[in-house]
Amino acid sequence: MDWWQVLVAVGGGLLLLWAVVLALLWRSRPEDLTVREALRLLPDLIRLVRRLATDRSLPGGVRLRLWLLLGYLLSPVDLVPDVVPVLGHADDVVVVALALRSVARTAGNEALTRAWPGTPAGLAVVVRLAGLDQRPAARLRPDVGPD
Template sequence: MDWWQAVLTVGGGVLLLWALLILLLWRARPEDLTVREALRLLPDLVRLVRRVAVDRSLPRGVRVRLWLLLGYLLSPVDLVPDIVPVLGYADDVVVVAVALRWVVRTAGSEALLRAWPGGPAGLAVVLRLAGRGRSRPDVDPDRR
């Protein structure tokens, strides 16, 4: 019985840590960002991360971390499995939001503006995801 108790204890601890990490990631998202809005952006976000990851004008550390992020996004192993409706992809969006905030702090929002593959409304959401809102007065999300 001691063996089963150890397995259950370790398994319970891992599940508790997993739930705590999901909660922390969810709280790190912008408050006014809806899950539906974020999920619609996921394909453009993946293209954005890839474009920024190959931008040689950015520091190597930024690019390496973004390649690791792409690996996580493409990996079948997630914090919340993608087969779970809504939440399966929501954890990916939260992880991308945290990474974009780090990129903006490290390399500036211009890196995102140069690489954005989508429309102006999506750009406004991405800038909110990155914690910048309308970070530059010359960037109008209604015009691009």
């Protein structure tokens, strides 16, 4: 087997692995969440993740996951390059959703609500993105009304 055949085989394997990971990430997103809705929240989500990562009241493992998420978001290397229209940022949204679900289940709605820098409507989307019940967040933030 020549070196170029090995290179093509390894490249094809990596491409296939990338496609499988992307499909799994996309499949695990909340069904009613649109990409456009999630992309609008990206600046507030980054501030939320940074605030949670520096919150000493959260367990160290949670903060470590958040720092790793920030590193992924700031890294120029993504599952789907950001130059690909829509899908380039969609993978970021899916990765943030998965990380927020993990963090929110450990830290709780209270930590998300306390650290949220955006609007009440944005918080409702983040709570939905994290796969949490929206009612506890509404009780904690009096300016968030029921749907």
